[in-house]
Amino acid sequence: MLVDPRWLAQHLDDPELRIVDCTTYMYPQPVGPSRIESGRPDYEAAHIPGAQHVDMCEDLSDPDGAFPYTIPRQDQFERLMSRLGIHEAHHVILCGRASLLPVARAWFVLRAMGHRRLSVLNGGFEGWQHAGYPVSMETPVFPRTAYRANPDKHRLASMRDVENALYEPGCLLVNALSPEQFSGTGGAHYGRPGRIPGSINVPARDLMDPETLRFHDREHIRRLLDASGVEGDRRVITYCGGGIAAAVTAFALELAGHTDWALYDNSLLEWSAIPEAPMDCD
Numbered sequence: 601m602l603v604d605p606r607w608l609a610q611h612l613d614d615p616e617l618r619i620v621d622c623t624t625y626m627y628p629q630p631v632g633p634s635r636i637e638s639g640r641p642d643y644e645a646a647h648i649p650g651a652q653h654v655d656m657c658e659d660l661s662d663p664d665g666a667f668p669y670t671i672p673r674q675d676q677f678e679r680l681m682s683r684l685g686i687h688e689a690h691h692v693i694l695c696g697r698a699s700l701l702p703v704a705r706a707w708f709v710l711r712a713m714g715h716r717r718l719s720v721l722n723g724g725f726e727g728w729q730h731a732g733y734p735v736s737m738e739t740p741v742f743p744r745t746a747y748r749a750n751p752d753k754h755r756l757a758s759m760r761d762v763e764n765a766l767y768e769p770g771c772l773l774v775n776a777l778s779p780e781q782f783s784g785t786g787g788a789h790y791g792r793p794g795r796i797p798g799s800i801n802v803p804a805r806d807l808m809d810p811e812t813l814r815f816h817d818r819e820h821i822r823r824l825l826d827a828s829g830v831e832g833d834r835r836v837i838t839y840c841g842g843g844i845a846a847a848v849t850a851f852a853l854e855l856a857g858h859t860d861w862a863l864y865d866n867s868l869l870e871w872s873a874i875p876e877a878p879m880d881c882d
Contacts, residue, residue, distance in 0.1 A: 605731040619651040624702035628788045649736040667866040685742025695721035708847035714750030724813035757862040773799040776845040784881030791872035794881030804848035839864035
């Protein structure tokens with residue numbers, strides 16, 4: 601699930617490898633979805649050789665979705681992967697700069713669409729540069745494919761699934777936002793402050809090092825999950841504001857070996873917009 605810059609440098613010429621630069625910049629707003637800026641200009645200035653750029657909103661979200669980051673339709677996703685020259689057997693390496701959140705979101709989209717050979721570059725573009733590896737300004741072109749997705753519906757939770765989880769002891773809701781957002785006492789909120797009742801808090805920011813753009817090691821993540829109350833083999837539904845930070849938590853769950861998880865795609869942007877949907881706030 602994780603590769604380092606040295607590994608990637610050794611495999612750059614592998615014809616079964618595709619590198620996808622997911623650089624997208626997110627600027628939280630006091631209320632509602634973050635302001636999004638594409639990272640394509642920075643990609644065009646310098647990127648890992650062979651990498652292609654995808655934008656979190658333009659490429660990996662449904663343009664007709666009711667919310668900003670709704671997972672793309674299957675046909676839209678298939679057209680994107682075909683255009684990028686990716687087929688189902690390619691090993692896709694996801695990377696980015698400045699933040700792991702858009703990279704983790706890209707991982708979730710591909711994972712939910714059934715792509716299996718999938719890794720994240722630990723350390724991101726900055727780690728690649730710091731290690732002294734070359735960069736490129738050329739946009740590669742690969743032969744078009746006819747990609748066919750095999751969506752894993754087990755990975756995508758709906759509002760109905762979350763409502764059912766409120767009364768299902770075998771399912772655990774995990775909020776990936778900061779403790780202040782979880783408690784409703786500070787930070788951005790998404791229409792109403794607070795959390796879905798019965799949730800526990802596993803902040804995405806605690807699962808990674810924002811300075812090095814590296815995920816913490818598996819044992820560290822396992823200990824953090826255990827301490828937070830992620831128990832045994834309970835099914836976990838992760839959520840946040842709009843399904844981005846929750847992708848970090850989903851990635852960390854799978855990295856730690858907890859594979860029975862789903863992500864509530866539109867998260868609090870949807871939940872808090874329904875007046876009768878309950879919210880807890882300290």
